[in-house]
Amino acid sequence: MVTYNGERYLTEQIESILDQLGSRDELVISDDGSKDHTLELIRKYQEKDQRIRLFQGPGRGIKKNVEHALCQTRGRYIFLADQDDIWMPQKTEKVLEAFEKQNATVVIHDAQVFEGIDPENIVMESFFQFRNSGAGVWKNLVKNSYIGCCMAFRQELKEIILPIPNQIEMHDQWIGILGDYAAGKSCFLSKPLLLYRRHGDNNSSMKHYGIGKMLRNRLRFFCCFFIRIVQIRQKRHGFLGNFKKNNG
Secondary structure, three states, X not given: OEEOOOHXXXXXXXXXXXXXXXXXXXXXXXXXXXOOOHHHHHHHHHHHOOOEEEEEOXXXXXXXXXXXXXXXXXXXXXXXXXXXXXXXXXXXXXXXXXXXXXXXXXXXXXXXXEEOOOOOOEEEOOHHHHHOOOOOHHHHHHOXXXXXXXXXXXXXXXXXXXXXOOOXXXXXXXXXXXXXXXXXXXXXXXXXXXXXXXXXXXXXXXXXXXXXXXHHHHHXXXXXXHXXXXXXXHHHHHHHHHHHHHHO
């Protein structure tokens, strides 16, 4: 999880995550210089629960804070989390089941969208339907349908996706497309397993850009992607060898 001035909604999210973690799991939080009571709130939880590991972020925005958090993770499976959403019960169970049954590298599940402070105020039943979500490198190069807060992936993918280039807009498209390219096994679960909170302060996955900025973003992304796949091909045998060894 990455945080920044998130005290207003953070309690609900932390509790929804901790309720689903096992004794050997961890909640890695990278805070990017919060000025409100976010750190105080996290430390109160940390005093009671040793599964929480708190780190100071690099202070370079959400994308690099995500990268910093990923560098601290130790578990076999990595679940991305925003500070203001709510995990539905059985989220971890259903996602882990998909990893094992479908031998997926990346799992993305659907979400319901609610407005403000009331989780029952559902304004959208399916984020997948809104984004026309689905796997595929070229599909998602043209129009991103990955949703960061709904993504989980295997630890082995870190060596492919990191570092996240400065030039790209966000991390979710980068992780999803490289997951599809490197191992070809992204799994989209149509079941909603997260309540996505829409409010005035969040970095929304629902915003739209003008055509000029959209084209510039896609061109920068494609250039970074092309450079990375050249690097991947140079060490592809080592990555796929480790993946097959660790995952049968």
